[in-house]
Amino acid sequence: LFVMAGTDSSASSRQSSFNSLAKDLELPLEQGCLTIVVLGASGDLAKKKTFPALYHLFEQGFLQSGEVHIVGYARTNLSDDGLRGRIRAYLKGASEEHVSEFLQLIKYVSGSYDSGEGFEKLNKEISDYEMSNNSGSSRRLFYLALPPSVYPSVCKMIRTYCMSPTSRFGWTRVIVEKPFGRDLDSAEELSSQLGELFEEDQLYRIDHYLGKELVQNLLVLRFANRLFLPLWNRDNVDNIQIVFREDFGTDGRGGYFDQYGIIRDIIQNHLLQVFCLVAMEKPVSLKPEHIRDEKVKVLQSVNPIKDEEVVLGQYQGYKDDPTVPDDSNTPTFASIVLRVHNERWEGVPFILKAGKALNSRKAEIRVQFKDVPGDIFKCMY
Secondary structure, eight states, rough: OOOOOOOOOOOOHHHHHHHHHHHTTTTOOOSSEEEEEEEETSHHIIIIIIHHHHHHHHHTTSSSSTTEEEEEEEEESOHHHHHHHHHTTTOTTSOHHHHHHHHEEEEEOOOOOOHHHHHHHHHHHHHHHHHHHSSSSEEEEEEEOSSSGGGEEEEEEHHOOOOOOOSSEEEEEEEEEEESSSSSSHHHHHHHHHTSSGGGGEEEEGGGGSSSSHHHHHHHHHOOOOTTGGGSSSSTEEEEEEEEEEOOOOOTEEEEEEHHHHHHIIIIIIIHHHHHHHHHHSSSSSHHHHHHHHHHHHTTTBBBOOOOGGGEEEEETGGGSSSSOTTOOOOOOEEEEEBSSSSSTOOOEEEEEESSSSSSSSEEEEEEEEOTTTTTEEEEE
């Protein structure tokens, strides 16, 4: 279903494409020193995902060594070189020259998440870099690679000790990842707590799945493709399946996973975001607020889920993980049918499936079109 066109992979062409997109979205092209703070720097998410992602941005030319400073912050007692050594282990196959240059951008500050002393040290590290850079700007980006239970205390510390001192030539932004609470009540409470500390344009609630290339190409596939545009409706589509399968279990993360389960971990965020992109109407533009508005509309059109259209399961051996309670009934597999009550999708089931420890690893969107009338090939099925 997806046709990937060849692209120029040079750093200059990617930077040019980014600049062009920024112009289309009316985003200001910023220069000057940028400090990226990774809170929870010693954890698995930071080592396996966040720092490698920052390295790829550096390798592609989006992060310049003269303009960016990366600071890791965590409770673990580590030196700068200690953190660099941990990160290096997850950058295998990369150019040694590029890796060494990237790692030199990284510093480490150790401290608690709920006391001012550590954040005062963090602010000093950032301020010293900004003074030495002498660019007159102060752009500070805080990425929380942490569980949501500590978001409020960490954000309070950032607000108290680490805000950018200049608003005219700088900014402070805070990025939080999923899971954003456990249910509607806890998510609303968390949103309220963060909203008391920061303006909305300072907060970024992100889903990293939206950064995948195929997911980003969904808007192009749907709204810039004359082949699919007239077919993308209930007259031609029989069903749509959005599937996320993993061929491994919790791999020692059972204690964390058991608190959330497969629905909160995968379906409620990753798959629901993809569902919105597949089912929503064409936005006014590519501006985030216009895409958000269309997502909200399609979610409001979803009928209540029927019990008989939900399948839950747990793979055999899940409770062998010593971090999982013996009486756990947390699902590791779920299949859910969503039905959209609007003119485009009435009668078309959207089947969302996700599971761990299955027989294959796959992430796909399968659009099943209806059979053509008078199908002469039916006898061959």
